[in-house]
Amino acid sequence: MGGMDADTAAVAARFARFARDEAPGRSALYAEWAEGVAADAEVQRVLGEIPATRRQPPLVFAVTRLLGVGDVPYPRWRQWLLTNAEAVAAECARRSLQTNEPLRCAALLPALSRIPGPIALVEVGASAGLCLYPDRYSYRYRSETRTVTLDPADGPATVVLDCDVRGDRMPGVALPQIVWRAGIDLAPLDPRAADTQAWLTGLVWPGERGREERVRRALGIAASDPPLLFPGDGAARVAEVAAAAPEGTTVVVQTPGVLAHVPWAGRQALIDAARAAGRWITLDAPALHDGWSAPIDEATWPGGFALALDGDVLAAVDPLGGWIRCR
Numbered sequence: 001m002g003g004m005d006a007d008t009a010a011v012a013a014r015f016a017r018f019a020r021d022e023a024p025g026r027s028a029l030y031a032e033w034a035e036g037v038a039a040d041a042e043v044q045r046v047l048g049e050i051p052a053t054r055r056q057p058p059l060v061f062a063v064t065r066l067l068g069v070g071d072v073p074y075p076r077w078r079q080w081l082l083t084n085a086e087a088v089a090a091e092c093a094r095r096s097l098q099t100n101e102p103l104r105c106a107a108l109l110p111a112l113s114r115i116p117g118p119i120a121l122v123e124v125g126a127s128a129g130l131c132l133y134p135d136r137y138s139y140r141y142r143s144e145t146r147t148v149t150l151d152p153a154d155g156p157a158t159v160v161l162d163c164d165v166r167g168d169r170m171p172g173v174a175l176p177q178i179v180w181r182a183g184i185d186l187a188p189l190d191p192r193a194a195d196t197q198a199w200l201t202g203l204v205w206p207g208e209r210g211r212e213e214r215v216r217r218a219l220g221i222a223a224s225d226p227p228l229l230f231p232g233d234g235a236a237r238v239a240e241v242a243a244a245a246p247e248g249t250t251v252v253v254q255t256p257g258v259l260a261h262v263p264w265a266g267r268q269a270l271i272d273a274a275r276a277a278g279r280w281i282t283l284d285a286p287a288l289h290d291g292w293s294a295p296i297d298e299a300t301w302p303g304g305f306a307l308a309l310d311g312d313v314l315a316a317v318d319p320l321g322g323w324i325r326c327r
């Protein structure tokens with residue numbers, strides 16, 4: 001398989017950036033694999049044959065693990081990839097990064113807690129819908145001095161979400177009253193399907209302790225009461241989906257992390273559609289869009305994503321929900 005020079009260079013640069021900026025502290029194995037790719041012209045040519053939108057390092061690595069490479073050192077991963085290049089390219093072409101992290105609900109909950117029920121919850125970029133069940137999970141918000149414990153009425157859930165509280169303010173949280181839930185995704189995943197579990201757990205990076213089991217347990221909750229899932233573009237479908245919500249409910253549209261995957265021209269269209277449909281909750285990098293009620297001063301921003309309700313920023317949060325700092 002011969003790759004174009006521009007594609008080969010793009011692969012080298014992308015995997016080098018991943019090894020330098022994204023993998024450290026999360027996955028030593030992925031850092032090793034990415035460093036190897038960044039210095040390996042033959043592997044770069046193979047990966048250069050995959051469309052640019054389907055060769056992100058975590059997607060390529062997850063596909064190779066799904067197809068059976070195992071968590072092996074780079075030389076063995078490299079040999080396996082070269083032997084199975086066509087199968088990897090075909091699988092990458094039909095997959096996308098659909099990280100469905102239920103821990104994000106710990107970051108979303110302070111915003112949801114401000115909205116009286118009953119709530120009809122809609123998520124854009126829902127994947128299998130694991131963030132549509134914030135009322136079915138347990139929460140532990142831990143600061144240096146105390147812990148806030150929140151469980152469903154029938155007791156602790158099988159999914160317990162631990163969130164570190166930074167700073168001196170505990171978030172105000174309560175379980176929302178959600179009576180209807182729906183998700184929109186370009187390729188929604190059925191939480192009851194075995195392939196969904198294999199793919200979503202395969203997207204967990206090696207070395208991320210507890211995350212795979214959390215996804216498995218959340219899939220069990222979603223499979224027992226599946227959400228409505230609609231294929232398509234969020235901006236185009238959110239009004240239609242919101243209109244199907246039961247009468248008397250407050251429609252809440254959440255877009256946690258999805259706007260980063262929407263081209264700049266389409267981000268404002270999605271934000272406008274979400275706000276027109278009901279209340280809007282999002283988790284995004286401060287510089288990602290102009291949907292905030294007031295500009296965010298990045299010079300004083302404490303890091304992480306911004307949690308916002310209807311554009312009003314409430315807190316800085318870990319992109320996957322591991323910590324929160326209230327404003």
